[in-house]
Amino acid sequence: MARQKVALVGIGKIALDQHVPALAASPDWELAATVSRHGRVDSVPAYETLGAMLAAHPEIGMVSLCLPPVPRFDYAAEALRAGRHVMLEKPPGATLAEVHHLQSLAAGQGLTLFATWHSRMAHAVAPAKAWLADKTITRATITWREDVRKWHPGQDWVFEPGGMGVFDPGINALSILTEILPAPVHLLGAELEFPANRQTPIAARLRFTDNVAADFDWRQEGPQTWDIVVETPSGTLALRMGGNVLEIDGNVAGGEHTIMGEYPALYAHMATLVRQRISDVDLAPMIHVADALTLGRRIPAAPFEF
Amino acid sequence: MARQKVALVGIGKIALDQHVPALAASPDWELAATVSRHGRVDSVPAYETLGAMLAAHPEIGMVSLCLPPVPRFDYAAEALRAGRHVMLEKPPGATLAEVHHLQSLAAGQGLTLFATWHSRMAHAVAPAKAWLADKTITRATITWREDVRKWHPGQDWVFEPGGMGVFDPGINALSILTEILPAPVHLLGAELEFPANRQTPIAARLRFTDNVAADFDWRQEGPQTWDIVVETPSGTLALRMGGNVLEIDGNVAGGEHTIMGEYPALYAHMATLVRQRISDVDLAPMIHVADALTLGRRIPAAPFEF
Numbered sequence: 001m002a003r004q005k006v007a008l009v010g011i012g013k014i015a016l017d018q019h020v021p022a023l024a025a026s027p028d029w030e031l032a033a034t035v036s037r038h039g040r041v042d043s044v045p046a047y048e049t050l051g052a053m054l055a056a057h058p059e060i061g062m063v064s065l066c067l068p069p070v071p072r073f074d075y076a077a078e079a080l081r082a083g084r085h086v087m088l089e090k091p092p093g094a095t096l097a098e099v100h101h102l103q104s105l106a107a108g109q110g111l112t113l114f115a116t117w118h119s120r121m122a123h124a125v126a127p128a129k130a131w132l133a134d135k136t137i138t139r140a141t142i143t144w145r146e147d148v149r150k151w152h153p154g155q156d157w158v159f160e161p162g163g164m165g166v167f168d169p170g171i172n173a174l175s176i177l178t179e180i181l182p183a184p185v186h187l188l189g190a191e192l193e194f195p196a197n198r199q200t201p202i203a204a205r206l207r208f209t210d211n212v213a214a215d216f217d218w219r220q221e222g223p224q225t226w227d228i229v230v231e232t233p234s235g236t237l238a239l240r241m242g243g244n245v246l247e248i249d250g251n252v253a254g255g256e257h258t259i260m261g262e263y264p265a266l267y268a269h270m271a272t273l274v275r276q277r278i279s280d281v282d283l284a285p286m287i288h289v290a291d292a293l294t295l296g297r298r299i300p301a302a303p304f305e306f
Numbered sequence: 307m308a309r310q311k312v313a314l315v316g317i318g319k320i321a322l323d324q325h326v327p328a329l330a331a332s333p334d335w336e337l338a339a340t341v342s343r344h345g346r347v348d349s350v351p352a353y354e355t356l357g358a359m360l361a362a363h364p365e366i367g368m369v370s371l372c373l374p375p376v377p378r379f380d381y382a383a384e385a386l387r388a389g390r391h392v393m394l395e396k397p398p399g400a401t402l403a404e405v406h407h408l409q410s411l412a413a414g415q416g417l418t419l420f421a422t423w424h425s426r427m428a429h430a431v432a433p434a435k436a437w438l439a440d441k442t443i444t445r446a447t448i449t450w451r452e453d454v455r456k457w458h459p460g461q462d463w464v465f466e467p468g469g470m471g472v473f474d475p476g477i478n479a480l481s482i483l484t485e486i487l488p489a490p491v492h493l494l495g496a497e498l499e500f501p502a503n504r505q506t507p508i509a510a511r512l513r514f515t516d517n518v519a520a521d522f523d524w525r526q527e528g529p530q531t532w533d534i535v536v537e538t539p540s541g542t543l544a545l546r547m548g549g550n551v552l553e554i555d556g557n558v559a560g561g562e563h564t565i566m567g568e569y570p571a572l573y574a575h576m577a578t579l580v581r582q583r584i585s586d587v588d589l590a591p592m593i594h595v596a597d598a599l600t601l602g603r604r605i606p607a608a609p610f611e612f
Contacts, residue, residue, distance in 0.1 A: 073492070095597035096402075097492035097590070104490070161495070161603045184410070186379070186403035189467070199603060284403070290596035291401035297467045297505060 004274070005032035005060040007053055009075055010067030011039025014089065018118075019066055022263035028271035032060050050075050054082045061085060062112075062274065070162045073098040076113075080105045085112040087270050091171055091286050092116075094162045103281055113279040114270050117175035121265035122243030128230075129180040131248065135232040137181060139211040143227045144173040145220035148202070154306045158200065165200025167289045169226075170216035174285040176228060176243050177212070185209045187288060190296035195304035202304055206292055310580070311338035311366040313359055315381055316373030317345025320395065324424075325372055328569035334577035338366050356381050360388045367391060368418075368580065376468045379404040382419075386411045391418040393576050397477055397592050398422075400468045409587050419585040420576050423481035427571035428549030434536075435486040437554065441538040443487060445517040449533045450479040451526035454508070460612045464506065471506025473595045475532075476522035480591040482534060482549050483518070491515045493594060496602035501610035508610055512598055 006029045008019055020041055023031040033045045035053045040046040047053035053060070063079040064087040065072055073093055079086050080102065092115035093099040099115065106113035119125070146169055148158065157163050164171070178184070185208040193203040206214040226242035238247040246253045260268065273280055312335045314325055326347055329337040339351045341359050346352040353359035359366070369385040370393040371378055379399055385392050386408065398421035399405040405421065412419035425431070452475055454464070463469045470477070484490070491514040499509040512520040532548035544553040552559045566574065579586055 094601055095493045096593045097490065097597055100593070101490055101492055162601045164600075184403065184407055186407055187401050194604075287402045287406070287596075290593075290600050291403055293599045294470075294596050295400055295468045298500075 003028060003030040004062060004271070005030050005057070006062045006064055007033040007035060007057065007060045008041070009035040009050060009063060009065045011036035011041065012066065015039065015066040016041075018263040019064060022261065022267050025264060026267050029062070029267055033057050050078050054079070054084070062087065062270070065089060068157070069094045069164075073102065076102050077105060080109060080111055080113070083109060083111065085114075085270075085274050087114045087116060087266070090115070090117050090175065091164070091289075092281065092283070093286075096283060096286060096290060099281065099283060099286070103279065106279055110277060112270070112273045112277060113281055114266075114273055115281040115283070116266045117172070117179075117282070117285060118262040118266060119172035119175050119243050120179045121260070121262040121269075122176070124239055124246035125176055125179060125243045127253065128237060128239050128243075128246055131237055131246075132180050132230060132232070133182055135182065135234055137183075137210055137212070137230060137232060139231040140177070140181070140213070141229045142173045142177060142214035142216075143225050143229075144170055144214070145217040145225045147221050147224065148218035149306055150224075156306070159195070159198040159202075159304070161199050163200050164289065165198070166202055166204055166216045166218045167200075167292070169218070170204060170214065171285045171289055172242065173214060173216070173226070173228065174288045176239065177214075178282070178284040178288070180228075180230070180239075181212075183210070184284070185212045187291040187295055190292040191299055192292065192296040193299050193301040195301045197303040197305075202301055204292060204296070206288075309334060309336040310368065310577070311336050311363070312368045312370055313337075313339040313341060313363065313366045314347070315341040315356060315369060315371045317342035317347065318372065321345065321372040322347075324569040325370060328567065328573050331570060332573050335368070335573055339363050356384050360385065360390070368393065368576070371395060374463070375400045375470075379408065382408050383411060386415060386417055386419070389415060389417065391420075391576075391580050393420045393422060393572070396421070396423050396481065397470070397595075398587065398589070402589060402592060402596060405587065405589060405592070409585065412585055416583060418576070418579045418583060419587055420572075420579055421587040421589070422572045423478070423485075423588070423591060424568040424572060425478035425481050425549050426485045427566070427568040427575075428482070430545055430552035431482055431485060431549045433559065434543060434545050434549075434552055437543055437552075438486055438536060438538070439488055441488065441540055443489075443516055443518070443536060443538060445537040446483070446487070446519070447535045448479045448483060448520035448522075449531050449535075450476055450520065451523040451531040453527050453530065454524035455612055462612070465501070465504040465508075465610070467505050469506050470595065471504070472508055472510055472522045472524040473506075473598070475524070476510060476520065477591050477595055478548065479520060479522070479532070479534065480594050482545065483520075484588070484590040484594070486534075486536070486545075487518075489516070490590070491518045493597040493601055496598040497605055498598065498602040499605050499607040501607045503609040503611075508607055510598060510602070512594075
């Protein structure tokens with residue numbers, strides 16, 4: 001079957017590191033155009049505005065958006081109104097209401113909208129979900145500690161309103177949690193550490209129902225930690241390395257892992273969604289973040305400078 | 307038709323001021339029990355725990371919850387699991403995730419869940435919605451300014467996490483806005499004023515799409531303001547007094563207003579929902595508040611003491 005054409009919007013680090021290689025190797029998709037003010041991809045037609053690309057390429061049926069969440073709605077709405085399927089980087093928007101709006105637009109046009117959560121495609125997530133499916137959860141603990149200076153050097157926008165602060169990586173953990181738990185949880189309370197000179201939290205500790213807790217911290221130097229440990233009466237499951245390593249009772253369980261990378265898996269899923277003409281928009285991770293910012297107790301922290 | 311039995315949980319100010327009189331005059335409902343640690347209603351069987359009431363009264367098919375949002379989930383879940391329909395005061399919970407959880411519980415049991423927004427039942431809201439239905443909105447402005455010392459004297463909990471601050475009255479305005487606008491809007495930005503010694507905002511200014519804006523302030527002494535003004539090419543609509551007075555181009559429009567009070571109208575609607583075995587859970591007002599707390603810029607304000 002011929003590959004379908006896709007346009008990539010927002011040619012920055014995540015596009016070049018992940019989306020372009022995933023599309024280059026995709027059996028389903030062909031990168032047919034880019035839209036970006038500065039970035040471009042060799043030998044691919046480049047446009048500075050989405051409108052110009054849409055007008056020039058009626059044959060491009062899908063638009064994949066890699067730009068930051070705050071400007072993303074206008075691009076997604078424009079693409080949907082022009083009759084194109086849309087794929088959204090995580091988080092799917094700056095607000096919940098705007099994503100609901102996109103859902104309505106897509107449904108009204110019979111188009112596919114896919115709100116991606118790349119961490120759900122990490123190698124060990126599907127086997128972890130399968131192992132937990134028939135278990136009772138007695139406790140679960142997320143520890144997600146990384147060094148913001150290493151991953152977002154000098155990027156002040158992560159501490160501006162809408163930048164999400166430590167929830168930018170934390171929402172990846174929540175996207176895995178909400179995928180693997182056999183029953184939903186909801187937030188009971190949270191502590192949020194706001195640097196005195198910043199608008200978003202640099203650390204957060206969340207308490208959910210069913211003894212589920214999360215510890216997010218952006219101040220960890222040295223080794224980085226992306227672990228989820230789930231205790232059950234039948235044993236303890238640990239997902240380490242951001243969902244890429246599965247341990248049961250301390251032993252690495254390797255055999256059945258998927259071998260596809262996160263972004264290739266996202267594009268394969270998008271191809272299935274478009275064939276079936278359905279959408280996949282799960283807002284659960286984003287709702288937990290909004291709930292934490294609604295219900296959390298604010299604690300002052302030391303000023304932060306990159 | 308015989309009136310159906312209802313139990314009221316949380317016998318505080320709002321229950322005594324609104325729910326008890328509404329039920330006393332209701333053609334659909336009979337107050338058959340109360341649950342409260344301290345409050346009670348003359349000649350109505352009183353229980354200290356929901357469990358005791360549910361066990362003693364299998365004939366009570368509906369439970370109406372008037373307690374504050376933070377403890378409400380556990381009561382609602384217990385009532386639904388015991389097979390009773392549930393009606394929730396506004397806001398329907400402390401978190402969005404917990405309300406989704408209640409929706410799942412209700413749907414799984416074939417029960418009615420009604421997340422009430424009493425301000426939507428104010429006299430002039432339905433005629434305002436009807437007038438706007440075929441109009442184009444060019445601008446809308448909410449001004450919701452009241453004196454927290456007058457309406458919540460000494461109630462420190464409104465400034466604690468989960469207490470919502472100025473969004474406690476503001477969500478009433480948002481419940482009207484989301485009811486009367488012919489198309490949904492979403493937040494573009496917000497400024498939130500946090501008193502230096504408090505956890506929730508005392509004032510908020512919100513900017514939405516379609517030139518919709520809101521100004522919430524809890525520091526207004528003297529005359530109180532609860533206005534929504536909507537400009538259209540066909541004229542300007544104003545809802546004043548919290549949705550109770552309708553003006554078109556400055557002239558009071560009175561004829562077609564409903565005459566039922568807000569809480570009697572809520573209980574009449576609940577009777578319809580139960581007869582039809584459907585739920586009514588519109589989270590749009592709560593989503594706008596969560597979005598404002600996610601995307602808003604925090605501005606320090608003077609410490610506040612009652």
